[in-house]
Amino acid sequence: MSRLEQLSQGAQELLRRICAAHASEPFVAGKEQRLGPVNQCRAAGTLARQELLQGGWLTAVQEVSGEIFYRIPEAVLPALQQRWFSYTPAALDGSGVKLLREPGAGLAGELFRALLFTAREGLPLTAKGIIARSTMRRLNLQLSLCDETLRSLIMFFPAGDLQFPAAAVAVDLMLCLGLVQRHSKGYSLVPGQLKAWMQLPEPAMDRLLYGIVCRRYGSDRPAARHLRWLLSGRGVAPGVWVSFPALLDWMESTALVDITSRDELASAGQRWLECLAAFGWGELGSAGSGALCFRWTAGKPLPEAGGGAGLWDGLEMDMDMDMEPDSYVETASPSFIVQPDYEILVPPEVPYAVRWSLAGCAELLLSDTLWSYRLTRAQLEFALEQGLDAGQVCRWLESHALGGLPPVVRTSLAQWGRSLGRTTLSGDMLLCRSEEDADALAGHPRLQAGLSRDGPLQFRVTAPSAAALLKELAAAGMAPLRSKGPQSQPPEAVGGWFSLEAASPAERFCLPEQEPQPELLPGPLPARERPHWQPLADLPQEPLYPGLGQVPARWSREWRHYHSSTARQVMEQALAWGIGVSLTLDGQVCEFIPSRITDNPWIVAGYLLEGDSEEGASEMELTAEDWTGMKLVFPVVSRNSSSVEAAGYAMIERSTSSR
Structure with missing residues (x-):
């Protein structure tokens, strides 16, 4: 029995109705009572809500004003939809579909480029504590994501403030994945998290990225x-064209959208489909009738079952999305192809960890289906600045290149290695690699005025202009290696991003406990969660049946005929507690749920129940003389419920049994 099936029937029905009406959007506490069936009394609805809260199916948050909201956790919404609103569309004939938008290069590859940019340049902060616009502009130029597609999708920015949408998405994803962290000068990579991320297969990366994108982007x-989440279900198979208007029709028929909101949903849905195509997960087309249609690529991501925080890892779902990232079939091969023109071709099966190491010594050119890099002297120099050795780089490339390195490439790497790193500049001290190089510098006519020899390999820099000195050193083929990493990186982290050592098993990649709410980009907070909402661990508890001890026990234990004045009191007590009353009407025993009482004359209005279905409830008005016998009926909580002990129920049992 799954955790969902352990809920009482009343709790399951309330959860289904909340899911249909609100999805995972917060709603004001008390609104759930209006969603309950008319054949359920108010107290039963309260017990069902408490059961959902205790089981974690609902969570509570509070505004600064003190107002309380409830919501279904986003992590469980896919499972609830699969249970109650599973969608299996009719497949369209693909021969009549005109392609409107092809899939992009892939979000995992775009994120790789953003990580590479951060490793090389960092994400420095301005005096205001946000990432500099110039940095965001340069990062935006590194990415192939369409700015206009993303601009209308990122709802936490006003359109005028979102100048660099692709960069904003990249930084937001890095923060959500815990791949960057803030320090005094800016944001830098987190080595352990980065290593664990790079060792994931691409389908697992897409699975996590898709969950974040669904939670943070698009209409609320x-x-x-x-x-x-309907599009993510297993009923929508990869490679099959589905009609977008038909999906809207189905949602309308299942009351997931009403006719007055359909146009708004159509607009938001089309932007979402364009986003999926931009991220490399789908294609957009036009059917013969002109209707918009969509299909997943073969790389359709599986929604993450647990939302990343581990709260719902034990949720039992008969779905493909139960797969853990490390359960994907591993078909990776570490081999790439090095061509004589210094270009490196990287097939799709090469692990991301190998691609990352390669980015430390080669320039990334393309990150589409087939990735490509280029070996250059500047990139080898960068590798040496990160603490790598030229011989180590050459041996690593040789061991991973399918068929080995072409002779011309091997020769060039050796020549570049010998010419690089001959000097190192540290403060005002210049260090030479060999005494031969030091003698050559000491005898250089244009360097004698700017250098003072302090030892066999050491020179003190005395030149007034460091730029002029570096220019002369470069002309002499002895340009010093630059300092490791960008200035925005913390000292302990610099130089450790690119390793050529054999990859050791990393810890399992885990998302941070909470998604970030940083003030890092130009504009408002990038937040799905309102900053003024605070989680409520302990809700204020009020008695479910106030004054229970002062109410005669026989009202709920014994079936009796009362004087009209007492009968009114019993009915008024039922209305106050929100419970039902068992009555004898025209010789038949039935249950009645009062909803309001009026005086002069005294009349009670409510629902008369016939059977267990909601359709069997009919509105009726009664006077105290209309029934002959009555008894209060308290709602019963299923003992198979996942609730520990519904608040108030045990109190009722103890109170009534003691009389």
């Missing part, structure tokens, strides 16, 4: 949230 409206 419940219908739009439903649409995002």
Whole structure:
């Protein structure tokens, strides 16, 4: 029995209705009572809500004003949809579909480029504590994501403030994945998290990225949230064209969207489909009738079951999305192809850890289906600045290159290695690699005025202009290696991003406990969660049945005929507690749920129940003379419920049994 099936029927039905009406969007506490079936009393609805809260199916947050909201955790929304709103569309004939938008290069590859940019240049902060616009502009130029597609999708920025949408998405994803952290000068990579990320297969990366994208981007409206997760369900298979208007029709028929909101959903949904195509997960087309259609690529991501925080890892779902990242079939090969023109071709099966090491000594050119790099002297110099050795780089390339290195490439690497790193500049001290190089510098006519020899390999820099000195050193073929890493990196982290050592097993990649809310980009907070909402671990508890001890026990234990004045009191007590009353009407025993009482004359209105279905409830008005016998009926909580002990229920049992 799954955790969902352990809930009582009343709790399951309330959860289904909340899911349909609100998805994972927060709603004001008390609104859930209006969603309950008319054949369920208010107290039963309260017990169902408490059961959902205790089981974690609902969470509570509070505004600064003190107002309380409830919401379904986003992590469990896919499972609830699969249970109650599973969508299996009819496949369209692909021969009549005109392709409108091809899939992009892939979000995992775009994130790789952003990580590479951060490793090389860092993400320095301005005096205001945000990432500099110039840095965001340079990062944006490194990415192939369409700015206009993303601009309308990132809802936490006003359109005028979002100047670099691709860069904003990249930084937001790095923060959500815990791949960067803030320090005094800026944001830098987190070595352990980066290593664990690079050792994931690409389908596992896409699985985590897709979960973040679904939670943070797109419209916040419940219908739009439903649409995002419906498309993710196993009923929508990869490679099959599905009609977008048909999906909207189905959502309308299942009350996931009403007719007045359909146009709004259609607009938000089309932007979402364009986003999926931009991230490399889908294609957009036009059917013969002109209707918009969509299909997943073969790399359709599996939604993450646990939302990353581990709260729902034990949720039992009969779905493909139960797969853990490390359960994907491993078909990786570490071999790439080095061509005589210094270009390196990287097939799709090469692990990301190998691609990352390669980025430490070669320039990344393309990151599409087939990745390509280029070996250059400047990139080898960068590798040496990171503490690597030229011989080590050459041996690593040789061991991973399919068929080995071409002779011309091997020769060039050796020549570049001999010419690089002959001097090192540290403060005002210049160190030479050999005494022969030191003698050559000492005898250089244009360097004698700027250098003072302090030892066999050491020179003190006395030149007034460091730029002029570096220019002369470069002309002499002895340019010193630059300092390791960008200035925005913390000293302990610099130089450790690119390793050529054999990859050791990394710890399992885990998302941070909470998604970040940093003030890092120009503009407002990039937040799905409102900053003024605070989680409520302990909700204020009020008695479910106030004054229970002062109410005669026989009202709920014994079936009796009361005087009209007492009968009114019993009915008024039922209305106050929100429970039902068992009555004898025209010789038949039935249950009645009061909803309001009026005086002069005294009349009680409510629902008369016939059977267990909601359709069997009919509205009725009664006077105290209309029934002959009555008894209060308290709602019963299933003992198979996942709730530990519904608040108030045990109190009722103890109170009534003691009388």
